[in-house]
Amino acid sequence: MATPVLTPAALHRCLADETRLTLTLLLCAESELCVCEMTQALAAPQPKISRHLAYLRRAGLLRGRRQGAWIYYRLEPTLPTWVSIILEASRDAAPVEVTAACRRLGDAGAASQRQAACHAESTTAPFPFIPGDSA
Template sequence: MVVAQFHKALSEQTRLRIMALILEHKEVCVCDLVAVLDMPQGTVSRHLSYLKKSGLVQSVTRGTWRYYQLSESLSQPLLAILKLTLDTLNSDCQVQRDLTSFKPSNC
């Protein structure tokens, strides 16, 4: 993974919110992200696609739903940067609302 691509992927608020949820819950379904982010499925999927192309997340399909988790190929230094970045978001009101209101539905 190119470091500049990593930082570019995290330069958008919605993608940071998604990454905070994935880091907190290990695996998230698109349907749950749509609910907590209060965004259309297409918008959420577009951000997830960007994160996937950037090498930050990977997905698995179960039935009709896709589940996303951190990429197994994410290097330890980049994972540490990601965790530090997301730790600084703990004071962000929107991220806090996302984390507290997230309820996995097991789609």
């Protein structure tokens, strides 16, 4: 599948939403993040984060890779130079939300520790199975 051509208007639509801006700038600071790391960093529910990540991926700003049950995202490596300049300038402006997300991510430890913790959490069922219950 070919990467969509990212236009200035499309980029600004992506970054106009606070959640998408924070996710994108967080990925500027980290080479790759798992969805569960981003939910922790933004203190937001997983469906919300996944919806915004899908939007950014469809726009051609992010690339995802599946590893087992988890999806890891990073900035699209073939982004045009003008996009990288805008993202770097936006990152340097460090909106409060991005600074807080980076701090929460750092407080959770190194990438390997964060991933081990969130992967361990996801293996435990949130609700006990009760025989006879139907879904």
